[in-house]
Amino acid sequence: MTTADATTEPGRDFIRDIVQADLEAGKHRTVVTRFPPEPNGYLHIGHAKSIALNFGIAQEFGGRCNLRFDDTNPTKEEQEYIDSIQADVRWLGFDWGDNVFYASDYFDQLYAWAELMIQNGDAYVDDQSQDEIRESRGTLTEPGKNSPFRDRSVEENLDLFRRMKAGEFPNGARVLRAKIDMASGNINLRDPVLYRILHAHHPRTGEAWSIYPSYDYAHGQSDAIEGVTHSICTLEFEDHRPLYEWLLSKLPVPSQPKQYEFARLNITYTLLSKRVLTELVRGGHVAGWDDPRMPTMAGMKRRGVPPAAIRDFVKRIGVAKANSVVDVGMLEFCIREELNRTAERRMAVLRPLKVVIENYPEGQTEELEAINHPDDPSAGTRKITFGREIYIEQDDFMETPPKKFFRLFPGNEVRLRYAYFIKCHEVVKNEQGEIVELRCTYDPETRGGNAPDGRKVKGTIHWLSAATSVPAEIRIYNQLFANPAPSAATFAADLNPQSLEVLTDARLEPEMAASNSTEPMQFERQGYFVRDNDSTAAKPVFTRTIGLRDTFAKEVGGKSDSSRRR
Numbered sequence: 001m002t003t004a005d006a007t008t009e010p011g012r013d014f015i016r017d018i019v020q021a022d023l024e025a026g027k028h029r030t031v032v033t034r035f036p037p038e039p040n041g042y043l044h045i046g047h048a049k050s051i052a053l054n055f056g057i058a059q060e061f062g063g064r065c066n067l068r069f070d071d072t073n074p075t076k077e078e079q080e081y082i083d084s085i086q087a088d089v090r091w092l093g094f095d096w097g098d099n100v101f102y103a104s105d106y107f108d109q110l111y112a113w114a115e116l117m118i119q120n121g122d123a124y125v126d127d128q129s130q131d132e133i134r135e136s137r138g139t140l141t142e143p144g145k146n147s148p149f150r151d152r153s154v155e156e157n158l159d160l161f162r163r164m165k166a167g168e169f170p171n172g173a174r175v176l177r178a179k180i181d182m183a184s185g186n187i188n189l190r191d192p193v194l195y196r197i198l199h200a201h202h203p204r205t206g207e208a209w210s211i212y213p214s215y216d217y218a219h220g221q222s223d224a225i226e227g228v229t230h231s232i233c234t235l236e237f238e239d240h241r242p243l244y245e246w247l248l249s250k251l252p253v254p255s256q257p258k259q260y261e262f263a264r265l266n267i268t269y270t271l272l273s274k275r276v277l278t279e280l281v282r283g284g285h286v287a288g289w290d291d292p293r294m295p296t297m298a299g300m301k302r303r304g305v306p307p308a309a310i311r312d313f314v315k316r317i318g319v320a321k322a323n324s325v326v327d328v329g330m331l332e333f334c335i336r337e338e339l340n341r342t343a344e345r346r347m348a349v350l351r352p353l354k355v356v357i358e359n360y361p362e363g364q365t366e367e368l369e370a371i372n373h374p375d376d377p378s379a380g381t382r383k384i385t386f387g388r389e390i391y392i393e394q395d396d397f398m399e400t401p402p403k404k405f406f407r408l409f410p411g412n413e414v415r416l417r418y419a420y421f422i423k424c425h426e427v428v429k430n431e432q433g434e435i436v437e438l439r440c441t442y443d444p445e446t447r448g449g450n451a452p453d454g455r456k457v458k459g460t461i462h463w464l465s466a467a468t469s470v471p472a473e474i475r476i477y478n479q480l481f482a483n484p485a486p487s488a489a490t491f492a493a494d495l496n497p498q499s500l501e502v503l504t505d506a507r508l509e510p511e512m513a514a515s516n517s518t519e520p521m522q523f524e525r526q527g528y529f530v531r532d533n534d535s536t537a538a539k540p541v542f543t544r545t546i547g548l549r550d551t552f553a554k555e556v557g558g559k560s561d562s563s564r565r566r
Contacts (some may be wrong), residue, residue: 013319015053015260019061019230028229031063035089035096036219039069039203040076042289042296043088045331046265046272049314053262054232055094066226067096070219071104072212074202082203084289088297092307103218104204106225110213111165113221113251114176114194118157122250123194124150125160126177133175136182137190143183144190150179164197167210171197176211180246188243192216220244224253231257234264235323265317266325269479270295273488285495286480290533292543293480293499303477304520304530304545309338328479335546339520339528344372344379347417347462348523348542349507350474352391354437354466357422360388365467368448370418384509386419389466391507396461397438399427406458408438414459417524421446421457462524470513472540475532476501506542513540520545 022028033054037043043051058065067089071077089096103110117123126133126147138144152160164174176195184190194217199210223231231244238261248256265272272295280286280294289296292303300310313334317326347370365387373379392408401409408414413423426439445452449460478499486494512521514537520530527547535541 013262014321015230015232015262015319016057016060018260019057022229023061030229031058031061032066032227032229033058033063033232034066034068034223034226034228036068036070036222037085038073038076038215039071039078039081039085040073041081041274041278042084042294042298044272044274044277044295044297045267045270045300045310045313046295047088048092048297048310049265049317049319050232050234051089051092051094052311052314053319055089055096057230057232063229064099065094065096066099066101066228068101068222068226069103070215071102071202071204072215072218073198074200074212075198077203079203084298088301091301092297093311101222101226102204103213103222104202106218106222107205107209107213109225110218110221111211114213114217115158115161116252117178117194117250118161118176119154120250121154121179123157123176123178124152125157125164125174126150126191127174130172133177133193137187138182140187144187146182147177147191150191161195164195164211165209167199169197171199173197178217178243178247180243186239186242188216188240189246192243216240216243217247220247220257220259221251221253223257224248224251224255227255228257229255231259233259233261235261235321236264237261261321263320263323265314266323267295267331268325268328268484269481269486270328271481271486271488271491276488276491279491280480283492285492292475292477302533303543304339304528305335306338306342306520309335312338325485332546336528336548339522339545341375343520343522343528345370345374345522345524346509346512347384347464348472348474348509348512348526348529349391349393349462349464349469350503350523350526351394352464352505352507353394353397353435355390355392355422355440355463356437357388357390357440357442359441362388364388365465368418382509382511384418385465385468386416387465387467390416390463391466391469392438392461392463394435397424397435399435407461408440408459412459413457414461415446415449415457417460417462418449419447419463420444420449421451464507464509468510469507470510470540472506472508472513472542474503474506474529475541475543476503477544508540508542522548 019031035051035054055065126149128147136145161176175193177191177193180189182190193214195211195213198212241259244259281289286294290298290302292299313331365385367383368386369381370384371381397408398405408424410424413421415421420442422440422442424438424440427435428437430436479496480499481494482496483494520528523529528545529542530545532541532543
């Protein structure tokens, strides 16, 4: 999918209003935005909001959006993350064309500007430790204290900074700080760190550098170099904007970008802290960054979530100035809406119960026609095999049913989807008293699901042929956290112990098991499912994307959500 296909109509919000006003006033001829991820992890759905906003604005106003990697911390960055970020942005439906950049592209220029700041008396080398700097910074109610090294001469600062660059000092021995105001009401202006010593291999520059710029220093200057007109950040950077503007005012940058902030995405039952997501992976709480329970785009892709549903979701929640929490139900609604429209239908029996139709001829089979999508005739039909022995869902039968249970029970007649009416007359149990088989009869006059005499049945259930259906593993995923507001500090305590249920003896239509399609499909009356990466021809594995309805909120603390029919 190209950028042009990614959105169907422009949205309206306060940032787009600013962009529109700037263009009408002639402030800019071309809109330039950027998406600047740090390559120290996989992108999550919170990033999708920023991606859609930055790329969407560029698209709508005929500008461009740069993909720029903030690769200023080599101790946490890996090529794996760079590759995954590019794949995720494209999967979401956006493309940066030739406009991919790295903060490391500008290391030489950033260093030169840092020397210029020293020469102009706007920066100095500080020998204090990280803890000493933190302690002397003050609080929200108390001013900070000047460093004892704040008044070093320009010559001494230049000498030390150049020696830092040459790798003469160990990590943490010195930093370069801006000289602003230790009494400022904004702590970000209390002589922030611009460079720190890091002896580490960089994915792109190797061992060329022993010092690396801070995000606050690299961010604005990188924007200026790229000609970014609207630097769009989340609200936590609002207090950093004065520093962003101060640095731009002190340097001979080629342009003057402006920073604007919007509310980040928060979702119930979800944590979008990259630190927490990293700990979930490293702690073995999930199977990896693409675990289908993860809110990463890689996890959502593996789970079968359509990118169109994510774009619809971020469009629905809009762009606001105040932080809020979005109910995860809105995301699930968008997923169901998209999949209901696009996913073809199939039949699968997740917890099989054998049924023997005693008056159906032994050895005989027949093919019945099933529709692939009830709202899309162009999707066509398929053939399914019917025979004497079939499987139905265990919970489609009750030996002693309550009122309003319209599925199968002794003496009751139900419709088999696309097939016949059947009636149960015997229940077979094992030595433990468990139901293992049902004995039924069928009415051969009801082929296709209707009785010539006009009699009605209230229940319709799905089924599969015992002879031709294929065994498969089904993974039922629920919310990773049981708490609607999980704590980032104690996230492990909020994990949902029933976030994954594995069914090892499910049955599938044979064509579905043999197909290599990665498109999600609806298992009728069950939910939406997709072939998992672990699937093989010998052992098909399918993952549930989402149930047909939300039962998780009612069942937290009880059994997992299997979207069972009531």
